[in-house]
Amino acid sequence: QVRLKQSGPGLVKPSQTLSLTCTVSGGSVSSTGYYWSWIRQLPGKGLEWIGYIYYLGATYYNPSLKSRVTISLDTSRDQFSLRLTSVTAADTAVYYCAESRGGYLFDNWGQGTLVIVSS
Amino acid sequence: QSALTQPPSAAGSPGQSVTISCTGTSSDVGRFNYVSWYQQHPGKAPKLMIYEVNRRPSGVPDRFSGSKSGNTASLTVSGLQAEDEADYYCNSYAGSNNFVFGTGTKVTVL
Numbered sequence: 001q002v003r004l005k006q007s008g009p010g011l012v013k014p015s016q017t018l019s020l021t022c023t024v025s026g027g028s029v030s031s032t033g034y035y036w037s038w039i040r041q042l043p044g045k046g047l048e049w050i051g052y053i054y055y056l057g058a059t060y061y062n063p064s065l066k067s068r069v070t071i072s073l074d075t076s077r078d079q080f081s082l083r084l085t086s087v088t089a090a091d092t093a094v095y096y097c098a099e100s101r102g103g104y105l106f107d108n109w110g111q112g113t114l115v116i117v118s119s
Numbered sequence: 120q121s122a123l124t125q126p127p128s129a130a131g132s133p134g135q136s137v138t139i140s141c142t143g144t145s146s147d148v149g150r151f152n153y154v155s156w157y158q159q160h161p162g163k164a165p166k167l168m169i170y171e172v173n174r175r176p177s178g179v180p181d182r183f184s185g186s187k188s189g190n191t192a193s194l195t196v197s198g199l200q201a202e203d204e205a206d207y208y209c210n211s212y213a214g215s216n217n218f219v220f221g222t223g224t225k226v227t228v229l
Contacts, residue, residue: 046122047157047165047208049218060216063120096164104153104212107176109164 022097141209
């Protein structure tokens, strides 16, 4: 059973960069055909897909966030990471990492990280 | 890309059925058979319940079923149980490596 464990700060100052990491255990970020996603949930609201990275390294982002988002892969550590630049209070959310077999579903999720943007 | 439209709430008594709709457009739900559904209990991560419109992952009870007609997908929960009380979100592939989620539906077991 693949498990995803998230890490990273829960408080980020406005205009700074949000950085989160997802560590995969029981599997590998190099597994053929897998995509590794970041998804967020604004307070009391629904889910928003941020983007994903293919196991070979290609990245795809939500057009509404594309200019501020970078998702990267560290195959040596079986990790993938999210960077979101120039954050504002509107980026306050619970951030989830997720595994996607084949790219069209999110079948395994991390525990979630509440990130608050505040000075 | 606008969120898919779901009713804010749905309810049913134990043993009854409840159906949740998820309305998109001809660019997402209507175009692709890549609709998935997620169950989320308070304070927990979402859990995949249905993928590719009507396929169930291993371990998901067959009380959960999905369907699609035109631009609207649906999730039906039959034989409602107390543990089915949760928020449910649909998701659709929207082309060009982009995804859109639904607005979410709170299911209450009366």
